[in-house]
Amino acid sequence: MTKLKVAVKPIGPDLSLKERSYQALREAITNMNIYDDNAELKLDERTLSQQFGISRTPLREGLARLEQEGLIKIVPRRGVYVVRKTKAEILDMICVWAALESMAARRATKLASEEGLSALHDLVDLFDYDDVTGHMGEYSEANIKFHQAIIALGACDLIKEITDGLFMHVRAIRQRTIFENDRARRSIVDHKEIVIALEARDTERAERLVREHTLKLQAHVERYVDID
């Protein structure tokens, strides 16, 4: 077969409309203006389909996926509503996060390459103890990056998949969880200790530090975040 295929480009990013509506909606909901104030929580199928320029059929298939993912709730004969997580659900998510990331840390002490660990080390060095003030936005991003990096080092695709979903949900209430400077500083200290434990290949310690670090966040949300 000397069929000289012209590099015709992997065709378009011709995702099906179902896929595109799913992703677009997901994007829209997670980045939604303000999620907790008096934001519009009702979605209208016909309006949406017009906005996207597609018919209701693929749109509804996307909505069905969104519902399965827990981002929206479809009430028969009533409409589709953006779901507002309860405080208990948030706490549960952080709990699962703690369980999975600590397992990832445990695995990382056994599986991670030296290069991977040093890359992680670089991530925490980006922010210094005194440097945090005024860079909360960036730090918040770097914070997520750090945790995702640990999870990546754990080399378990399913853990990555589930935690990505959790982060997506949690991002929706990020605005409410104002990380005060003090918390950020203590967080940085925790991160440094975690990296040290990982580099020392100290499985038990790395697992414990990661778990406790995340459970600190859980306790903080429990005490100070007021939703519902």
Added chain:
Amino acid sequence: MTKLKVAVKPIGPDLSLKERSYQALREAITNMNIYDDNAELKLDERTLSQQFGISRTPLREGLARLEQEGLIKIVPRRGVYVVRKTKAEILDMICVWAALESMAARRATKLASEEGLSALHDLVDLFDYDDVTGHMGEYSEANIKFHQAIIALGACDLIKEITDGLFMHVRAIRQRTIFENDRARRSIVDHKEIVIALEARDTERAERLVREHTLKLQAHVERYVDID
């Protein structure tokens, strides 16, 4: 307000067709004849819609949910296929299971009531060390029950939700994982030790025992189960 509300029953279980097709398909796929042999892995939308007596529209919405859940894969323009988990995916699922159940055990040592623990104790007493032979089917059920009970004691709805999903997927390959008697016996011993640790409220030990118990299964699958 002295409104004497009559307990009027939550009305009918008027599930939508989308919901029913979703559940029916899910049921059908998880209990599917033999999942690994030469079973039919291609699903035909029109045939299914006729079998269910509904149109393709709600059926496809159900399929979209199934795909999101990972039970099927919809290949654009090609069709929908029942997904066959790879060995790596199975191992990942057991890994997540270990992480979540050990976290549940940890929480159980702090949250569980004495009644809950004694109920768990009863579960392990149902099967004795020598009693397992010939009752593998029942034991397999009791085994799942035991793990679900621990998760329930952890009192984290999301952990329950996720692990339920994992069990559903794993059930599909249960047939392949022949639990030989020896494994069952050792499993029973593990279970008894776990209960003891829980009743002693020994958080660290309970966490460790549960994790190691599940990781033993992972190692067993890794070594002896051959799929793909």
Added chain:
DNA sequence: CCCTGGTGTATGGTATACCACAGTACTAAG
């Protein structure tokens, strides 16, 4: 003035018709 019943409308649920592409079979040419 309030409460109740009915009608109308808007919106979600379902069915169906149509379209586009992939896979296959058949035919023709080398």
Added chain:
DNA sequence: CTTAGTACTGTGGTATACCATACACCAGGG
């Protein structure tokens, strides 16, 4: 006989029309 090309068919993707219900608004009666 083999291979390539073309046409046909079947299946998934999409659009649209129709149906059923929930909610709002209005009218009439208490």
